[in-house]
Amino acid sequence: MVKIAPSILSADFAKLGEEIKDVETGGADYIHVDAMDGHYVPNITIGPLVVEAIKPITSLPLDVHLMIENPDNYIPAFAKAGADIITVHQEASKHLHRSIQLIKANGVKAGVVINPATPVELLYPILPEVDLVLLMSVNPGFGGQSFINSTIQRIEQIATFRKEHHLDFEIEVDGGINTKTAKQCVDAGADVLVAGSAVFNHANRREAINEIKDAVKG
Numbered sequence: 001m002v003k004i005a006p007s008i009l010s011a012d013f014a015k016l017g018e019e020i021k022d023v024e025t026g027g028a029d030y031i032h033v034d035a036m037d038g039h040y041v042p043n044i045t046i047g048p049l050v051v052e053a054i055k056p057i058t059s060l061p062l063d064v065h066l067m068i069e070n071p072d073n074y075i076p077a078f079a080k081a082g083a084d085i086i087t088v089h090q091e092a093s094k095h096l097h098r099s100i101q102l103i104k105a106n107g108v109k110a111g112v113v114i115n116p117a118t119p120v121e122l123l124y125p126i127l128p129e130v131d132l133v134l135l136m137s138v139n140p141g142f143g144g145q146s147f148i149n150s151t152i153q154r155i156e157q158i159a160t161f162r163k164e165h166h167l168d169f170e171i172e173v174d175g176g177i178n179t180k181t182a183k184q185c186v187d188a189g190a191d192v193l194v195a196g197s198a199v200f201n202h203a204n205r206r207e208a209i210n211e212i213k214d215a216v217k218g
């Protein structure tokens with residue numbers, strides 16, 4: 001069964017607690033938290049303080065996607081704030097293996113993420129060490145962008161590597177997920193779909209999540 005990770009980037013921040021409860025009761029599996037620093041990506045969003053504030057209001061895993069430069073400087077703070085999964089960009093980490101080790105040393109599941117233009121092969125050396133691989137299906141920085149179709153072949157490539165090397169990390173896809181792209185991603189091997197605007201721009205979040213879950217079965 002596919003997991004849905006609503007991205008709170010598209011939530012109403014004036015009532016963030018209610019928004020998170022709404023998707024939790026609506027069937028979400030993770031809460032996806034997009035942390036952006038205005039340097040690695042041209043947008044500024046959420047820091048450890050917000051993670052700490054939302055931790056007590058949900059029992060769902062907090063899936064923290066770091067879009068920040070020098071991620072090692074902030075991994076301990078996000079872990080202490082309550083992140084359950086921390087995912088770092090291959091492109092933003094100077095020493096990727098060290099970043100992954102640091103996440104695990106802080107007692108958190110470790111993920112690695114790449115942008116649409118980064119060759120998938122660059123991840124191969126780190127794949128035995130990670131709990132999650134996140135493939136960006138848009139350029140990072142904003143919600144509401146269109147899905148980049150070449151992502152499908154990239155999911156298949158990662159899924160093939162996982163099978164051939166008997167690894168068990170989850171494959172997550174982030175950006176432009178809707179009922180159509182969700183099915184394509186799951187058919188290609190994705191386990192977790194991040195959905196921001198598709199969930200939070202829908203008046204009924206349970207319906208939005210069910211529509212995606214139903215679409216991948218069809």
Ligand SMILES: O=C(CO)[C@@H](O)[C@H](O)COP(=O)(O)O
Nearest residue numbers: 140141143144175176196197
């Ligand atoms: O990391 C990001 C954007 O950088 C995402 O998590 C978006 O927030 C997804 O939003 P939608 O494309 O689903 O609207």
Ligand SMILES: [Fe+2]
Nearest residue numbers: 034065174194
């Ligand atoms: Fe994200």
